[in-house]
Every structure is written in C-alpha cells, then in structure tokens.
Amino acid sequence: MTDNIDISPIGLLTGKVVFITGASRGIGAAAARLFAREGAAVVLAARSTDTLQRIVAEVRADGGDAEAVTMDLTDQASIRAAVERVEELYGRLDGAFNNGATVQRPGPLDTTSDEDVEAQFTVNFRAHWTAMAVEAELMRRGGGGAIVNTSSIGGRRANPALPAYGAMKRALNSITESAAVTWGRQGVRVNGIAPGGTATEMMDAWEAVSPGIIERNNAATPLGRMAEPREVAEVAAWLISDRASMVTGAIVPVDGGAGA
Structure with missing residues (x-):
C-alpha cells in the first residue's frame, strides 16, 4: 500500500474528537487528513500556524471538521492551553x-551535545508526558478515550547514530505502558506506534547530512522501501478507533519488518 492507492474511508472514527500534535507535516499532516476522512473532528496542533491553516482549509473543503491551535512542544503551558482549547471547541476529547x-x-x-540531549528530553519525552496527563484528564471526564504516542524503531534497539533520540523514544515506550496500566480502569487506552524509515521531511533532513541513509534503510527493510506517512497514520487511526477496544499498553511496529 502507498499513498497512491485509493482506500475508501469506512467511518472508523465517526463522531470522535481527536487532537493531533505535530500536525503541520509528515505523519501528523497525513493523520489529520485521514482521521477527518474517517469521520473525526480533528484539532491540529503545531508551531506553524500558516501550514496548519492550509491543512484545515483542505480538510474542510473535503467536507471534514477541523480546527487549528498553535502549540509549542517545548512549553508545557502551551501544551496545556492547546488541550484546553479542544475542550472549549468541542466539550470533550475522544x-x-x-x-x-x-x-x-x-x-x-x-x-552528542548536552544541547541535543536536552532538546530530545524536552520535546520527545517531557512534552508527551505533559500532553498525556492533560489529555487523559479530559478524557476521563468524558468517560474514556484513546491516546497514541509516536515512538520509533530507534527506541526498540540500539541506535548508535541517534543515541539521544533513541533513548527518549525508549523512555516514551515506558511511560506509554505505565499510562496504560494507570488509566485502564478509567476507560483510557494508551498505545504507541514505532515507525521505521518513513518518507517525511525528517528523513530527508537525515539523508542530507548522512547521504545513503535512505538506501541503507530500504536494504534493511524486508518490504524494501520506506513507509508513506499515511501508512503510519492508518495504524494510529485503528488504535484510536473502537475496533481496538481491547488493545492498550502496546507498542506497535510500523516498520516493514525492519525490527523483526
């Protein structure tokens, strides 16, 4: 499956309000379009307001329900305010x-510099910790919901080229599992996805400083290619949906078999 294949929506997320961070590009932007096509009202969050508004306009033109909120993952108050905005707009979070x-x-x-380690901690770990806490609080008031965190194949094994990134993604796996156990009886499911190489701007940036990384990734992947962003978003959509009602505490690989 690739983004070139037309997959008809089935209403997987009909009636749900879904909040998406990092929604201005890559997997997040693909998720915004997909979740809306599957019936969700989507609230898109990122620092790039102009880009978010273009995606919102695209979703609305396609008949979907979308809103945008500016959010900085390095600022915990900004994360809390973004989730509070979801409640103002829709009264709940699913x-x-x-x-x-x-x-x-x-x-x-x-x-690896101290600055890199600090940035990885702030954005790839603490921001998720903060977001999960406020999201789960809102979900519990509404009777439950489902959270999906984007981890990485680099958090499942040694990651010598991106050691700080891999460390924080592994830590994210741990808090994902802990949150699933903590909030399960309150109706909140929490899962993670662990993509491998994915055709996003982030991968292009890595290729620019490490030429050949995409070719090596494809060679190490049994399916022989990178994932398209939509293919990763499809797994997140299923985990958020009621079809995954008994799935919590899982870290689901979306890596074409590269981690097998």
Whole structure:
C-alpha cells in the first residue's frame, strides 16, 4: 500500500474528537487528513500556524471538521492551553495522537551535545508526558478515550547514530505502558506506534547530512522501501478507533519488518 492507492474511508472514527500534535507535516499532516476522512473532528496542533491553516482549509473543503491551535512542544503551558482549547471547541476529547517530535544531529554518543540531549528530553519525552496527563484528564471526564504516542524503531534497539533520540523514544515506550496500566480502569487506552524509515521531511533532513541513509534503510527493510506517512497514520487511526477496544499498553511496529 502507498499513498497512491485509493482506500475508501469506512467511518472508523465517526463522531470522535481527536487532537493531533505535530500536525503541520509528515505523519501528523497525513493523520489529520485521514482521521477527518474517517469521520473525526480533528484539532491540529503545531508551531506553524500558516501550514496548519492550509491543512484545515483542505480538510474542510473535503467536507471534514477541523480546527487549528498553535502549540509549542517545548512549553508545557502551551501544551496545556492547546488541550484546553479542544475542550472549549468541542466539550470533550475522544482521541489523541501525540506525534510531534524533533530529531537530533546524527552522530555517536560521545559527540552528542548536552544541547541535543536536552532538546530530545524536552520535546520527545517531557512534552508527551505533559500532553498525556492533560489529555487523559479530559478524557476521563468524558468517560474514556484513546491516546497514541509516536515512538520509533530507534527506541526498540540500539541506535548508535541517534543515541539521544533513541533513548527518549525508549523512555516514551515506558511511560506509554505505565499510562496504560494507570488509566485502564478509567476507560483510557494508551498505545504507541514505532515507525521505521518513513518518507517525511525528517528523513530527508537525515539523508542530507548522512547521504545513503535512505538506501541503507530500504536494504534493511524486508518490504524494501520506506513507509508513506499515511501508512503510519492508518495504524494510529485503528488504535484510536473502537475496533481496538481491547488493545492498550502496546507498542506497535510500523516498520516493514525492519525490527523483526
């Protein structure tokens, strides 16, 4: 399956209000379009307001329900305010896709700077921690919901080229599982997805500083290619949907078999 294949929507998320971080590009933007086509009202969050508004306009032109909110993942108050805005707009939250992330400068552990480590902690770990807490609080008031966090294949094994990134993604896996156990009896499911190489701007940036990384990724992937952003978003959509009603605490690989 690729983005070139027309897959008819089936109403997987009909009637749900879903909040998406990192929604201005890549997997997040693909999720915004997909979730709306599947019937969700989507609230898109990122720093780039202009880009978000273009996606909102596209979703609305296609008959979908979308709103945008500016949010900075380095600012905990900004994250809380964005989720509060969801409540103002819709009165509830049924699903959240915590997808926003930043990548470190590629290089081995002993050349990774303190600044890189701090940035990875702030955006790829603490922001998810904060977002999950406020999302779950709103969901519990409405009777439950489902949260999906974007992890990475780099959080499942050694990641010598991106050690700080991999470390924070592994930590994210841990808090995803802990949250699932903590909030399960309150009706909140929490899962993660672990994409491998995906055709996004982030991967293009890595290729620019490490030429050949995409070719090596494809060679190490049994399906022989990178994922399209929509293919990753499809898994998040299913996990948020009621079809995944008994799935919580899972970290689902979306890597074409690269981690097998």
